[in-house]
Amino acid sequence: MYPQVRMRRNRRTDWSRRLVSENQLSVNDLIWPVFIQDGENQKTEIPSMPGVHRLTIDHLVEQAAAAAELQIPALALFPATDPSKKTEGGEEAFNPENLVCRAVRALKEQNLNLGILCDVALDPYTIHGQDGLVKDGYVVNDETIDVLCQQAVVQAEAGCDIIAPSDMMDGRIGAIREALDEAGFQYVQIMAYAAKYASAFYGPFRDAVGSGTNLGTGDKRTYQMDPANSDEAMREVGLDVSEGADMVMVKPGMPYLDIVRRVKAEFEVPTYAYQVSGEFAMISAAAQNGWLDRKKCMLESLLCFKRAGADGVLTYFAKEVAEILQAG
């Protein structure tokens, strides 16, 4: 067709590039994961996530107000549990006075226009670092679900807006939906970690919440998905949607954009990607070395989630990106 067709014609000027642009990143696409710890007026640096800190509740409240001001729609809370509170059965998960419930109540008191998302899984609370109860070396499904339902209900009681089961037990979405409804929380949303892979990209997160040392040389391959699989992700998402998930998530993000694309195309439900700690660490570390442009790579990686079909992204860059987007 050349020279009649010249693809470069539309790319020649800034205004034309903007005119033909197919996707955009907006502040409305961001969910900000935040690490929390016990204590007062403390921030603890996470060495494998440069610039990210674990915050005590007072600092969390400040950061949440800043996030709401920037119009970030939601925050996801991740507690670093005091090791003395970890047990074989993870009972601290359903203690209404646990760190995450206290943090949610403190945030809700502020009446911010900001959704609060809490994970449901036992890994922050167990000695072995697994997401469920362990019997004879195996993470047992149905017994775990009973505990997850209790955890979901105490989090909803504290004021959590979005319950996000990240455990990958079979059947937990339906069971948690029923438990929430029975407890009177018909309007608490569920974002299912529907296609969560057994990934090596979670390393820095486990440093941040302190579950890595508990997990040791263990892994989560009997419940999280094999990175080799894609059809299986469609079955997982289909089940979670049929059990009542309001939104679904694919995790990790960048190496799994094909999964995001398939989920959005096949199910047409609100679909999110989690740009996980290892992805954050890669971009941050390369930028610190002067090997990548931090701002450009951050924005490009997030735009690409949108192009793949994600309706939003959980990203540790959320606040930084929101500041850039709001500045125009």
Ligand SMILES: NCC(=O)CCC(=O)O
């Ligand atoms: N359930 C939450 C996570 O496991 C986050 C993983 C990460 O950011 O690496």
Ligand SMILES: [Mg+2]
């Ligand atoms: Mg599943």
